[in-house]
Amino acid sequence: MAPKIKSPEEREQLRLLILNAARSLFVERGIDAVSMREIAKKINYSATTLYNHFADKDALLQAVCDEDFLALAGSMQDIMKLPDLLDRLQALCKSYAFFALNHPNHYRLMFMTPHAPCNLDTTKIEQGNPEQDGYAQLKWVVKEAFDAQLFKADITDYELIAQTLWASVHGVCSLEIALGHDPWINWASIDARLSLMQRSILSGLLQHPDQLKESSDFTMATPLSTTSNI
Amino acid sequence: MAPKIKSPEEREQLRLLILNAARSLFVERGIDAVSMREIAKKINYSATTLYNHFADKDALLQAVCDEDFLALAGSMQDIMKLPDLLDRLQALCKSYAFFALNHPNHYRLMFMTPHAPCNLDTTKIEQGNPEQDGYAQLKWVVKEAFDAQLFKADITDYELIAQTLWASVHGVCSLEIALGHDPWINWASIDARLSLMQRSILSGLLQHPDQLKESSDFTMATPLSTTSNI
DNA sequence: GCCGTTAATTTAACATTGTTAACTTATCTT
């Protein structure tokens, strides 16, 4: 009803308004359950306005995901300052799991849903830049540990190690998100599962498993049903 | 146009016709991309007929999943005959991975999509019956190995071990399905990832990792894009 | 201070979706 001509800042502001509305609805109720009209209504615009800022629902989705990737990378970056290599590695895994379990719908979007091969063009994230790319950080730490010969000598590809570590934590988290409430399985506590996984996979990869400190208090605490904004 | 009164066998036959049409479409193009009308058209019925056999799309989905669970359990059951415990464990993991990677859309349905907590009532699968419940089989083998004190002594919950093993293989497979084609990650070969994961997690869990044979030739071969029927 | 251009937004509309209600028709039972 009242179109003012907008400065680039105002335009960006609306873009963010849409983005945040979309995110909070997606996170709260899942992607498919949320319609463009709903997102629009939440911020008192009509649905078509969204199309002025995002090509379609998928583009909006990717924009949300991009921001979430950045958030994940950010939370990891603090960890990179820890002095001890093994501490860093373990804290990285733990922080990753924490993110996954506290933002299950985000996580589902990001790592459990086959998106059309992540347009390297349309995405805003710089690949390989540790400030933006969480995977790059993991790779980096693993490479350090690899160069320090912490891993078994017959494993010659450090990126393979990084991917194995990732997959192990991802396995626990994604099973929890997909089937954690399923009465079919008599689940052990998520803390126990994460803890045993991390201990086992590391001790299976390391040359001297006895270097592993016991520690690793896994208290994810926040129940999965309590989904929250970022 | 031509309703004949149907014997229970004929009714069951149509049920299967629907089920198979649904499955092949789901597997080929994903769940959301397939409409009830499409499934119906494929077998030359009108959409409403499907509702005569399945309450709604979700029920149809669960029926498909049920059959797939059975197929997975079946493929595992052959393995249970292997004499050596560790062989059995490894073959079980391998067979699970094979299933996942050769039926990615099935797998996505079954283990990567939060279904409404698996109505233990409406499902046809008998929980705990090893002939029907793949998880029960894994649990069983793990318990055997646990009783034979193959695992590290300080792990006291054999079901936790089973869940950790499951999560490790699931982690590799589900990442491959969700992001395996993503140029973001410089993936090692899926064979290498599965092989390292299995070796590491077992050697991290076992009391005497040196018992592990090298073997484990992982050749999943079939490329992911070649989705096929069950 | 008017005027065309353009940006911002909305209303209307389209094709599809899952699903239900109403109807048709052929078969079975008595």
Place this chain on the structure above:
DNA sequence: AAGATAAGTTAACAATGTTAAATTAACGGC
């Protein structure tokens, strides 16, 4: 033969993603 029932269809509903057309307000130039 008549009524009940099963099997199926057509028609319709509300909701979805998306697009085209229409509306409104601000800006730049004269």
